[in-house]
Amino acid sequence: xNSILSILHTVGANAFALGxxxxxxxAGHFFACRRLGVRVEKFAFGFGPELIGFTDxxxxxxxxxxxxxxxxxxxxxxxxTTEGAQAPxxxxxFGQNWARRLIIVYAGPxxxxxxxxxxxxxxxxxxxxxxxxxxxxxxxxxxGFPADKAGIQIGDKVTAFGGRALAGWEDLAxxxxxxxxxxxxxxxxxxxxxxxxxxxxxxxxxxxRGVIGIMPKAEYKSVGPLAAGREALRLCWVQxxxxxxxxxxxxxxxxxxxxxxxxxxxxxxxxxxxxxxxxFVFLIGFISVAIGFFNLLPLPLLDGGHAMFYWWExxxxxxxxxxxxxxxxxxxxxxxxxxxxxxxxxxxxxxRTERAAKAEKSEKAVELKK
Numbered sequence: 001x002n003s004i005l006s007i008l009h010t011v012g013a014n015a016f017a018l019g020x021x022x023x024x025x026x027a028g029h030f031f032a033c034r035r036l037g038v039r040v041e042k043f044a045f046g047f048g049p050e051l052i053g054f055t056d057x058x059x060x061x062x063x064x065x066x067x068x069x070x071x072x073x074x075x076x077x078x079x080x081t082t083e084g085a086q087a088p089x090x091x092x093x094f095g096q097n098w099a100r101r102l103i104i105v106y107a108g109p110x111x112x113x114x115x116x117x118x119x120x121x122x123x124x125x126x127x128x129x130x131x132x133x134x135x136x137x138x139x140x141x142x143x144g145f146p147a148d149k150a151g152i153q154i155g156d157k158v159t160a161f162g163g164r165a166l167a168g169w170e171d172l173a174x175x176x177x178x179x180x181x182x183x184x185x186x187x188x189x190x191x192x193x194x195x196x197x198x199x200x201x202x203x204x205x206x207x208x209r210g211v212i213g214i215m216p217k218a219e220y221k222s223v224g225p226l227a228a229g230r231e232a233l234r235l236c237w238v239q240x241x242x243x244x245x246x247x248x249x250x251x252x253x254x255x256x257x258x259x260x261x262x263x264x265x266x267x268x269x270x271x272x273x274x275x276x277x278x279x280f281v282f283l284i285g286f287i288s289v290a291i292g293f294f295n296l297l298p299l300p301l302l303d304g305g306h307a308m309f310y311w312w313e314x315x316x317x318x319x320x321x322x323x324x325x326x327x328x329x330x331x332x333x334x335x336x337x338x339x340x341x342x343x344x345x346x347x348x349x350x351x352r353t354e355r356a357a358k359a360e361k362s363e364k365a366v367e368l369k370k
Contacts, residue, residue, distance in 0.1 A: 013273035013280070014266050015068040019045065021112065021288045025295070026073045028111030032104040039076040039091040046071060075104070098310040098319075105303040105310070112292025113236055119285035120232035121225070127278060128220030129231060136172045137217045145213020150199040152214065153190065160187035169216045176201050180210030239289045262340075263347035300332025 023045050033040050039059065044050075046065030053063035077092025088095035093104070124130075133139065136158040141148050160166060161175045162185050176184070180203045188195050201210030223231075260268065265287065272283040295303040305328070313319045 009273065010266070010270040014269045017269045017273075017280070017284045017287065018069050018265070019071070020284060021115065021291055022069075023071045024111050024115050024288075025108045025291060026071045028107035028109070028114075029073045029075075029104055032107035033073070033075050033093075036096060036100050036103065037091055038093055038096060038104065040073060041076050042072075042074040044072055044074075098313040102307055102310050102314075105306045106296075108303050109292040109295045112288045112295070116236055116285040116288040116292070117229070117232045119281050119288070120235050121228045123278060123281050123285075124223065124231050125225050125228035129223045129227065130218040131221055132169065132216040133219050134168045134170070135217065136166050136169045138214050139217030140215040142213035142215075145211070146199045146202055147212040147214045150197050150212075152186070152188065152197055152199070152212075156188040156190050158186050158188050159194075161185075163187070176212055177209035182210075235285075236289055239286065240293050243290070243293055260343060260347065260350075263344055264350060267347070267351070299335065300328040301336060302332070305332060 026043065030040055030043050041059070042061045042063065044063040044065055046063075046068045047070055048066040050063045050065055053061055055061045075093040077088045077094050093101065096104075138147075138152060138154050138156045138158070141152065141154060158166060158172055161172060166172050166175075179201050181200060183198055183200050186197050186199060188197060199212055201212050203209070204211045269280075269283060269287075272279040298304045298308040309320050309325065309328075
């Protein structure tokens with residue numbers, strides 16, 4: 001019974017999170033179409049057979065479909081299938097000039113950023129601005145890093161580094177940074193007991209300091225709505241910037257980018273929903289920014305790919321031919337399918353690594369108890 005409830009919880013959390021993000025993305029396209037006078041034939045939540053639906057007074061069919069992990073909007077006349085086809089009508093998608101079509105395609109990603117901004121603002125305003133504690137207490141850890149493998153746990157208070165008493169978190173972090181690939185001993189307090197744990201810091205991505213994958217405990221400071229909004233804007237910007245810099249850095253070093261696919265996202269949403277509502281809300285905002293940013297990329301089939309054609313049309317004064325668009329879309333499908341396979345492969349490797357780390361961590365915990 002518990003396993004069934006757990007599965008229902010996981011499916012429900014993912015359907016809510018991904019459904020909210022994707023439906024609001026499509027709602028951006030929908031409202032832009034309505035605002036610009038473009039007739040919308042269908043607005044669907046989910047894919048597959050329609051379960052329930054209705055048609056409004058202007059002819060738009062709103063549908064709830066059987067597979068609740070996505071959605072789509074279908075504007076009238078969005079697919080110019082043949083050269084020399086009948087001229088599009090004024091209320092159809094390709095009846096609009098290139099600038100108005102740009103507004104429609106960019107409205108989807110824009111809505112993702114609006115959602116993330118709203119969620120981050122509400123979360124920070126309600127809970128407070130997170131600030132790192134100065135105490136050497138483990139607030140969070142990265143799975144598979146040296147601290148996790150060594151048996152360090154969230155909530156542990158590190159009292160000494162190599163027998164030397166610590167002045168605070170900054171002292172602990174600096175000492176670890178100077179000890180890349182050297183075995184160190186951390187003295188920790190856990191549930192009233194004192195333990196000495198040996199760990200070897202690994203080099204960070206730039207190779208200039210040691211890290212063990214620990215983060216300080218967060219303390220929350222009450223702020224007003226304006227300060228919360230400013231921090232939400234900063235989070236949206238930083239997340240977008242880091243996506244570019246991290247992936248570009250990996251490619252420059254010819255390393256495998258750590259992309260999450262459907263399996264990884266499903267797993268992250270499930271964990272966040274069990275960790276608490278704050279983690280769940282933050283992750284929805286994170287996913288919303290990721291989807292919005294991804295759709296801005298100039299790749300065929302994505303919003304950014306459509307926009308690329310419309311910018312080119314605006315510069316040349318002539319729309320790209322159907323043949324060119326079809327070839328680009330074919331390449332886009334091949335690339336996106338390859339990306340999906342690669343991301344899923346990453347997910348499988350990540351799961352295997354996490355399982356191995358948990359097994360090693362369990363063995364270490366037994367040794368510590370002895």
